[in-house]
Every structure is written in C-alpha cells, then in structure tokens.
Amino acid sequence: MHAIYPGSFDPVTMGHIDIILRAAAQFDELTVAVLINHNKKGLFTIEERLDLLRESLKEYPEIKIESFSGLLIDYAAKKGEPVILRGLRAISDFENEMQLALANKNSNRNIETLFMVSNPKYSFLSSSLIREIAAFQGDVSNLVPPAVEKALRLKYKEGL
Ligand code: ADP
Numbered sequence: 001m002h003a004i005y006p007g008s009f010d011p012v013t014m015g016h017i018d019i020i021l022r023a024a025a026q027f028d029e030l031t032v033a034v035l036i037n038h039n040k041k042g043l044f045t046i047e048e049r050l051d052l053l054r055e056s057l058k059e060y061p062e063i064k065i066e067s068f069s070g071l072l073i074d075y076a077a078k079k080g081e082p083v084i085l086r087g088l089r090a091i092s093d094f095e096n097e098m099q100l101a102l103a104n105k106n107s108n109r110n111i112e113t114l115f116m117v118s119n120p121k122y123s124f125l126s127s128s129l130i131r132e133i134a135a136f137q138g139d140v141s142n143l144v145p146p147a148v149e150k151a152l153r154l155k156y157k158e159g160l
Contacts, residue, residue, distance in 0.1 A: 002029040002082035003114070006072050009034050009049050010042040011148045012056055013130055015122035019087045022116060024063055031079065032057075036069035043131050043155065056145035073107045081110045089118040089125075 003023055009016060009032070024030045034049050044052065046067050053065045068075040076082060084104065086097055101113035125143055133140050134152040141149050 001027050002031070002080065003027040003085045004031045004033050004076060004079060004082050005085045006033040006035055006068070006075075008037070008040075008042065008127065009053060010127050011044055011049060011130065011144065011151065012053050013122070013125050013127055013144050013148070014142070015087065015089070015118060015125040017056060017145060018119045018122055019085070019116050020057065020063065021060070023085055024060060027083070027085075029064070029082075030062075030085075031064040031066055031082070033072075033075065034065075034067040035072070036067050038069070044151070048151065052145070052148050052151055055147040071107075073104045073111060076104075076111050077108060081108070084111060084113045086113060086115050087118055088115045089123045 003026075005020060005023060007016065020030070020032060032053055034046055034053070036046050042049070050065055050067060057063050057065065072084065076084060084101075086101070088094065088097060097113075097115065104111060104113060122143075130140050130144055130148075130152070133143075135156055137156065140152065144152070
C-alpha cells in the first residue's frame with residue numbers, strides 16, 4: 001500500500017521524522033509531500049524544506065520526497081489514490097483533522113485518511129514552536145534533525 005504524508009514541514013521536526021520512519025515500516029511505499037501554499041510565506045522556501053527533508057532522510061532513499069500545489073485530494077488522485085497519512089498530537093488536532101479528512105472523503109471516496117498517534121516524546125512539538133525558539137537562539141538540538149538546526153541558525157543569523 002502507498003501512503004502520502006502531506007504537510008508544510010516548515011521546517012521538518014523530530015515529531016515528523018518519528019511519524020515518517022514508523023510509517024515507512026508499515027507501508028510498501030511512502031511519499032512525503034510538501035504543500036506549496038502561495039498565500040503563506042513560510043520561514044523556509046519550498047526548495048529549502050525539500051532539501052532539509054532529503055538531508056534528514058538520506059539514509060532512507062526509498063522514502064520519496066516531493067512538493068505539490070493545489071488540493072491534496074487532486075494530487076492524491078494523480079498519484080493513484082494512496083492513503084493520506086496525518087499525525088495526531090493531541091485532542092486539539094482532532095477537530096481540524098476530522099474536518100479535513102471528511103472534506104477529502106467527500107471529494108473522493110476512494111481515498112482514505114489514516115492517523116498515526118504522535119510519539120509522546122514529541123507530542124508538544126510543532127514547526128511553529130521550533131521557529132519561535134530558534135528566533136531567540138534557543139536550543140532546539142534534540143527537537144529537530146541536525147541539518148535543520150544548522151539551517152535555523154543560519155537563517156536567524158542572516159536576520160531572515
Ligand atoms: P500542516 O501545516 O499541514 O499541519 P505540518 O508540517 O505542521 O503541516 O504537519 C504535517 C503533519 O504532521 C500533520 O499531520 C501534523 O499533525 C503532523 N505533526 C506535526 N507535528 C507533529 C509531531 N510533533 N508529532 C506527530 N505528528 C506531527
């Protein structure tokens with residue numbers, strides 16, 4: 001079975017990596033898909049996010065890393081209707097995720113959304129929290145892959 005794991009990944013965190021590696025062990029094929037959102041200027045460009053994912057997952061060349069724009073459900077249809085995988089950290093994620101999953105199901109009933117529960121070690125973690133800590137030169141070394149830590153340091157040294 002093929003799964004796609006979509007998200008902003010701005011930047012990828014250890015919470016994402018944990019889900020990715022656990023999913024890679026469950027599915028025959030896994031594609032990590034970075035959403036190109038023209039309305040939201042992120043900290044990292046799409047190319048930088050892809051590079052950070054590639055670098056952080058370089059020991060797992062079987063995991064595919066791509067970007068997509070437009071509706072997730074259209075991208076998934078083009079990819080042959082894989083399962084959509086999302087991570088759940090807390091009850092607070094649930095309402096939004098349920099809404100997204102139901103909207104996607106309404107658009108294409110062949111495509112299932114599956115949820116994987118976060119590792120408790122990382123259940124407090126989000127990309128926005130990482131960006132905030134890093135903006136004040138806080139230590140994020142055990143929360144993100146080494147390539148991301150380095151990239152954050154450079155980004156904030158440059159003054160964005
Ligand atoms: P989005 O902007 O689409 O929520 P994110 O990059 O923030 O994209 O997250 C992508 C996916 O990873 C989502 O399903 C999100 O719930 C999940 N996720 C984010 N952080 C964690 C974490 N710390 N542990 C487990 N899953 C997470």
